[in-house]
Amino acid sequence: MIGEITLSIKDGGIVVVSEVAVIGENLVDLIVGEDGSTQAVVGGGPLNVARTVARLGGQVRLVSGVSSDVFGRRIRDLAAADGVVLARPAATSQPTTMAVVELTHGDAQYHFHLRDTAAFSVSEVSDLRGVDALYVGTLGLVVSPMAEASVDAVRDASPHTLVVLDPNCRPQATADRGAYVSRVMGICPRADVVKVSLDDVAFLFPEITPTEAATELQRAGATLVVLSDGPAPLRALVGSEWLEIPVPPTKVVDTVGAGDSLVGAFVVWWLGHDLTRSDLVTSHFVDAGLRAAIEVSRRTCMVAGAEPPHLNDLANEPTWSWLRPASSTTPSTP
Numbered sequence: 254m255i256g257e258i259t260l261s262i263k264d265g266g267i268v269v270v271s272e273v274a275v276i277g278e279n280l281v282d283l284i285v286g287e288d289g290s291t292q293a294v295v296g297g298g299p300l301n302v303a304r305t306v307a308r309l310g311g312q313v314r315l316v317s318g319v320s321s322d323v324f325g326r327r328i329r330d331l332a333a334a335d336g337v338v339l340a341r342p343a344a345t346s347q348p349t350t351m352a353v354v355e356l357t358h359g360d361a362q363y364h365f366h367l368r369d370t371a372a373f374s375v376s377e378v379s380d381l382r383g384v385d386a387l388y389v390g391t392l393g394l395v396v397s398p399m400a401e402a403s404v405d406a407v408r409d410a411s412p413h414t415l416v417v418l419d420p421n422c423r424p425q426a427t428a429d430r431g432a433y434v435s436r437v438m439g440i441c442p443r444a445d446v447v448k449v450s451l452d453d454v455a456f457l458f459p460e461i462t463p464t465e466a467a468t469e470l471q472r473a474g475a476t477l478v479v480l481s482d483g484p485a486p487l488r489a490l491v492g493s494e495w496l497e498i499p500v501p502p503t504k505v506v507d508t509v510g511a512g513d514s515l516v517g518a519f520v521v522w523w524l525g526h527d528l529t530r531s532d533l534v535t536s537h538f539v540d541a542g543l544r545a546a547i548e549v550s551r552r553t554c555m556v557a558g559a560e561p562p563h564l565n566d567l568a569n570e571p572t573w574s575w576l577r578p579a580s581s582t583t584p585s586t587p
Contacts, residue, residue, distance in 0.1 A: 271312065272384045273386045273521075276378065276403050276406055277297065278300070278317060278350050279296075280350035280372060281327075282294050282353075282354045284558070285356065296558075297350070297392075298419065299390065299391055302419075304561060305513065305518055306517045307337045308335055308564065309518060309561075309564050309573075311521045311524070311525075314339075315332060315340060316340045316378060317339070317375060318371040318375055319342075322349055325371060340380070347370055347371040350370040350372040353365075365425060367426060373399040373400075379409070382409055382411050384410075384414055387407065387416050387417065389416075390421050395426055403440075404436060407440050416444050417444070417446045417448070418440050420437050420457065438473050441470055443474070444476070445477065449466070449478065450480075464480075467490045477489060477490070481515065483508070484500050485500070487500060492534055498544055511553050511554050513559065514549050516546075518545060518548075519545075522545045526538075526542075545572035549567070
């Protein structure tokens with residue numbers, strides 16, 4: 254058994270009483286299919302993380318500028334429908350940030366339109382110090398003034414706050430690679446969890462292997478480094494130990510939002526089990542949390558677009574049974 258947590262009931266579902274803040278962009282993905290068809294869907298890595306947390310019952314605030322344009326209104330409505338609270342609710346006249354997403358055999362490639370757009374207008378983050386978990390990453394670490402605000406939020410985080418860094422590197426959108434890498438590495442001394450893909454480490458550390466890159470992130474201060482490689486086993490560096498966690502066979506529709514839902518689910522699972530920053534050195538806990546997160550991520554891949562599952566969708570999944578209304582409020586690891 255782990256520790257007792259407090260759960261409450263809201264709108265017929267369980268809510269984990271923990272507060273998560275997510276700093277980063279909201280945007281519209283203009284998805285171009287292999288047949289040339291186009292579809293505009295709400296996206297952005299940090300927004301996907303926030304939606305995952307909310308759909309799994311967490312309390313989450315998205316720290317991001319939202320436009321007053323038609324896409325901004327869609328983003329506002331979608332966030333409200335999922336239970337994501339906009340920490341900066343006032344609409345801005347700047348246009349919604351946009352990414353053109355080309356899908357080829359289920360894989361996504363991105364082209365970005367970022368300059369003078371709404372999402373990155375956030376500069377003041379002093380209200381985030383007391384949150385239980387803080388996520389920073391993706392384009393929020395690239396575009397000013399949000400990039401500097403993200404660094405400030407991490408620097409000023411409370412000692413009890415779980416800090417999660419997902420660089421989610423976008424080379425096409427990163428004009429100054431050196432400044433970006435310096436910013437990522439500068440966050441590591443306070444980063445409790447760093448999640449990176451093979452593409453991320455290839456951009457951050459082009460001259461060394463992924464395993465060596467994970468070690469560099471740990472050496473820079475990260476407590477837990479999680480390395481993803483699509484359908485290959487998820488790897489996690491816990492102290493000097495490497496965990497390897499298989500990803501069950503999955504019928505993939507597309508991979509949009511897969512990594513984001515992995516991160517959001519891990520945060521909910523970790524906080525929901527009343528685990529702290531110091532527990533990240535315990536491989537048993539990390540293994541159990543990542544197995545639960547993988548299930549959420551793979552379900553995201555089984556539908557089109559970044560649509561993480563709701564808690565009800567996981568009713569028969571053992572790694573999430575602790576959040577069922579009929580279960581005990583004392584969850585246990587598998």
